[in-house]
Amino acid sequence: MEAIRVQGVWKTYGNGPEKESILRDVSFALEEGSFTALTGISGSGKTTLLHLLAGLQDPEAGEIFLLGRNMREMIKKERILFRRRHVSLVLQEAALLPNLTVEENLALPVVMDTGRLVEEEKLERILKDLALAEARNRYPAQLSGGERQRAVFGRALFSEAEILLADEPCARLDRRQSLETVGMLKRCAGLWGRTVLMATHDLDLAQICDRILTLEDGQIREG
Numbered sequence: 001m002e003a004i005r006v007q008g009v010w011k012t013y014g015n016g017p018e019k020e021s022i023l024r025d026v027s028f029a030l031e032e033g034s035f036t037a038l039t040g041i042s043g044s045g046k047t048t049l050l051h052l053l054a055g056l057q058d059p060e061a062g063e064i065f066l067l068g069r070n071m072r073e074m075i076k077k078e079r080i081l082f083r084r085r086h087v088s089l090v091l092q093e094a095a096l097l098p099n100l101t102v103e104e105n106l107a108l109p110v111v112m113d114t115g116r117l118v119e120e121e122k123l124e125r126i127l128k129d130l131a132l133a134e135a136r137n138r139y140p141a142q143l144s145g146g147e148r149q150r151a152v153f154g155r156a157l158f159s160e161a162e163i164l165l166a167d168e169p170c171a172r173l174d175r176r177q178s179l180e181t182v183g184m185l186k187r188c189a190g191l192w193g194r195t196v197l198m199a200t201h202d203l204d205l206a207q208i209c210d211r212i213l214t215l216e217d218g219q220i221r222e223g
């Protein structure tokens with residue numbers, strides 16, 4: 001099944017002569033469980049596209065289907081709740097709460113949101129799969145950049161959102177950490193059956209993914 005379908009999407013910024021269409025009739029689909037890189041030069045619209053998928057912005061034209069549901073056909077409240085449950089925008093490491101340990105950072109948002117008790121078994125598995133078991137009781141300031149990035153991803157996995165959108169997750173990591181992190185994200189996404197779209201300007205990192213989509217002149221192309 002398709003996790004994401006984008007059909008004829010347009011996004012324009014500015015007014016009058018300043019008006020510029022960043023996305024022009026963009027269409028593509030991502031299969032469930034796939035790990036895709038979204039590449040393109042700076043300013044090509046990668047972040048804009050992720051924000052449209054996450055619902056932080058709306059397209060002027062076109063349709064966005066998530067898990068088979070057309071976002072345009074939902075009323076606003078329903079759309080917000082749907083995205084909150086099914087889509088996670090994996091932000092940078094800074095998004096971790098500094099006064100909480102790794103395991104608290106992973107589990108607390110879900111516990112607070114749903115009122116459910118922490119599912120210990122699931123927590124253990126995620127900590128293990130992301131090589132964070134030893135770091136579970138440490139605070140974000142006591143982690144390496146790679147560990148922090150994995151913890152942010154772990155939180156998204158714990159949330160059960162089927163769709164993970166990551167914007168330059170390795171921006172602050174060095175080469176070795178970046179390659180390791182993306183390799184781990186890919187394995188984890190596969191193990192946990194999540195659909196991941198990762199924006200990156202780094203072509204070496206993109207090569208690790210199952211598929212590469214490139215934004216160029218407002219259009220998307222394969223490879």
Ligand SMILES: Nc1ncnc2c1ncn2[C@@H]1O[C@H](COP(=O)(O)OP(=O)(O)OP(=O)(O)O)[C@@H](O)[C@H]1O
Nearest residue numbers: 013014022040041042043044045046047048049201
């Ligand atoms: N809110 C906004 N208002 C006006 N222009 C915007 C806005 N957001 C983005 N832009 C412009 O749209 C273009 C695409 O920006 P976007 O951030 O999506 O690109 P990107 O591919 O993610 O770039 P980078 O790799 O540098 O992060 C840029 O030219 C940017 O200046």
